[in-house]
Amino acid sequence: MADSLFEIGAYKASSVEYEYIYYSYSDNDVKTRALLKKATCYKKLGLFPESLKCLERINVEGLSDSVTYQVLYETALSAFLSNDYGYAELQFIQMKLYVKDSTLINSSQLLYAMTLNEQQKWTEAEKELESYITKSNSSLNDSLTKKIHSLYTGTPKLLNVKKAMRMSSFIPGSGQMYLGYWGDGITNASLQLCSLAFIGYNVLAAQYFTAVTLGTGLLQKFYVGGIHRVKYLGDKKNYERAKKFNEEAKKLIIQISSS
Amino acid sequence: MFPSITKYRLLVFFSILFLRALSQQEHTFSQNKEFVKYLIDNKEYSDALYTIDKSVNQSLNPQQVDTLIYFKGLIFHKLKQFDSSFFYLSKIPYNSGWYYEASYYNVLNKTLLGDYDFALKLTEQIRYDTLLAHHPLKIFEEASLALLQRDYKHFDELLTKMDTVYFPIQIEQNELIKRRKELENRRKKYPAVAGTLSTLVPGLGKVYAGSVGQGIAAFIMVGMLGGITAETYYRSGPKNPEFIIMGSFFTVFYIGNIYGSVFSVKISNDKYNGEVNKILLFNMRIPVSRIFNY
Numbered sequence: 371m372a373d374s375l376f377e378i379g380a381y382k383a384s385s386v387e388y389e390y391i392y393y394s395y396s397d398n399d400v401k402t403r404a405l406l407k408k409a410t411c412y413k414k415l416g417l418f419p420e421s422l423k424c425l426e427r428i429n430v431e432g433l434s435d436s437v438t439y440q441v442l443y444e445t446a447l448s449a450f451l452s453n454d455y456g457y458a459e460l461q462f463i464q465m466k467l468y469v470k471d472s473t474l475i476n477s478s479q480l481l482y483a484m485t486l487n488e489q490q491k492w493t494e495a496e497k498e499l500e501s502y503i504t505k506s507n508s509s510l511n512d513s514l515t516k517k518i519h520s521l522y523t524g525t526p527k528l529l530n531v532k533k534a535m536r537m538s539s540f541i542p543g544s545g546q547m548y549l550g551y552w553g554d555g556i557t558n559a560s561l562q563l564c565s566l567a568f569i570g571y572n573v574l575a576a577q578y579f580t581a582v583t584l585g586t587g588l589l590q591k592f593y594v595g596g597i598h599r600v601k602y603l604g605d606k607k608n609y610e611r612a613k614k615f616n617e618e619a620k621k622l623i624i625q626i627s628s629s
Numbered sequence: 630m631f632p633s634i635t636k637y638r639l640l641v642f643f644s645i646l647f648l649r650a651l652s653q654q655e656h657t658f659s660q661n662k663e664f665v666k667y668l669i670d671n672k673e674y675s676d677a678l679y680t681i682d683k684s685v686n687q688s689l690n691p692q693q694v695d696t697l698i699y700f701k702g703l704i705f706h707k708l709k710q711f712d713s714s715f716f717y718l719s720k721i722p723y724n725s726g727w728y729y730e731a732s733y734y735n736v737l738n739k740t741l742l743g744d745y746d747f748a749l750k751l752t753e754q755i756r757y758d759t760l761l762a763h764h765p766l767k768i769f770e771e772a773s774l775a776l777l778q779r780d781y782k783h784f785d786e787l788l789t790k791m792d793t794v795y796f797p798i799q800i801e802q803n804e805l806i807k808r809r810k811e812l813e814n815r816r817k818k819y820p821a822v823a824g825t826l827s828t829l830v831p832g833l834g835k836v837y838a839g840s841v842g843q844g845i846a847a848f849i850m851v852g853m854l855g856g857i858t859a860e861t862y863y864r865s866g867p868k869n870p871e872f873i874i875m876g877s878f879f880t881v882f883y884i885g886n887i888y889g890s891v892f893s894v895k896i897s898n899d900k901y902n903g904e905v906n907k908i909l910l911f912n913m914r915i916p917v918s919r920i921f922n923y
Contacts, residue, residue: 583857
């Protein structure tokens with residue numbers, strides 16, 4: 371009944387029936403298959419975190435090599451689709467430890483490469499893709515290897531945010547300029563200069579209390595605020611660069627999988 | 630003789646086939662009931678609701694219908710959709726096997742929706758024609774509601790009726806009595822005192838209200854503006870625009886701090902009451918779920 375509901379696309383009804391199978395049987399193999407199918411139903415419904423939660427209930431102890439692989443792969447896929455890349459990578463590491471049949475693992479290398487890309491581990495991702503191509507024995511091997519190599523030679527240069535923050539600590543505004551945000555840098559530096567001028571003016575007018583409290587208060591706010599802004603801008607720029615590259619990589623991986 | 634035996638065998642064979650096909654199509658009511666219980670225990674509420682809705686299509690007797698309605702109300706309660714839960718649980722009649730469960734969960738529903746008066750009325754309306762073991766729960770829930778409303782007179786009346794033997798409510802009941810004493814012994818804070826203190830020393834009213842950090846911050850802020858105002862007054866005189874600007878700032882912050890101190894007492898009282906109510910609400914729910922196993 372669960373399978374026939376699945377076949378006609380009644381995924382919610384089907385998922386409940388698979389849960390019923392899980393509830394009714396004591397055999398771990400049957401329970402595992404029921405949860406795998408229930409997780410697929412959730413994936414079809416676009417409920418990826420629910421799918422992940424469902425797969426986490428599986429007890430992999432005593433399962434066959436192929437079923438263990440399937441559980442780990444589906445868990446990795448659900449974690450990837452839920453944007454939990456660290457957890458997805460963990461599944462691939464477990465796969466290497468627990469699944470003995472290496473031919474099974476080979477088929478998961480593309481997803482593994484995509485997971486590594488999302489975590490900006492581009493060197494490892496390139497190695498995974500090359501290894502996949504080598505094992506696939508496709509007639510397009512050479513051209514694909516070239517494409518992979520040319521894509522990964524152009525990995526984005528991520529900016530050193532800590533360096534930018536250090537720069538702004540010594541020369542106000544310089545961190546922003548290093549990141550390419552010239553307007554931001556000039557504005558922040560000007561505001562800090564104005565605060566200094568305010569302090570100087572009050573000292574000359576012998577208004578020392580005002581200079582110490584209001585003047586230094588303003589200067590401190592602009593100084594610390596500027597450094598925080600550098601961190602925000604740096605992280606934003608790095609994220610945008612990585613995202614752009616990963617989109618290109620995704621297109622190539624899709625091309626590899628269909629070859 | 631022989632053909633009739635074959636006929637009989639064929640009939641049995643097809644009957645078995647038919648029954649097997651039927652069992653693959655639909656689960657029985659009792660199977661579904663146990664399955665729904667399992668789903669509720671495992672917090673698979675969406676699946677449980679789906680199974681209930683599917684079961685409604687079967688031909689059921691009134692007791693079975695009540696069971697499904699009760700489960701539906703219970704699930705909505707667990708999902709914190711208290712108004713929907715109230716809607717379903719109110720349909721359970723007195724002669725149903727789920728009457729007490731539904732009644733107590735409805736008291737909780739109305740309490741959690743903040744309608745304490747209605748919840749109290751519901752508690753009073755729970756009928757015990759014959760005294761059941763969980764009868765002391767009624768007094769406990771009434772007393773909890775009285776304390777939520779800070780109706781100490783009503784609470785003290787109920788205190789004399791409380792059961793000291795019925796185990797499932799003892800821990801929470803003792804906690805309730807402790808809270809009653811705590812509320813009585815709490816020193817009341819007055820907004821007027823906070824306002825006066827902040828007039829004398831900026832921030833002191835906030836310290837009185839219990840917000841020491843905010844009090845110190847207000848003292849530094851107002852003190853700093855006061856210092857700058859004084860300095861510009863001595864250096865530039867009262868007609869200087871700098872003095873007028875800084876003096877205005879100082880006045881706004883000084884008066885604002887007094888107003889804030891008055892309010893901070895109200896906030897502090899609300900915070901304390903909110904924390905006490907949260908504990909009372911939590912303790913009201915535990916015995917109900919302990920007694921009725923959900």
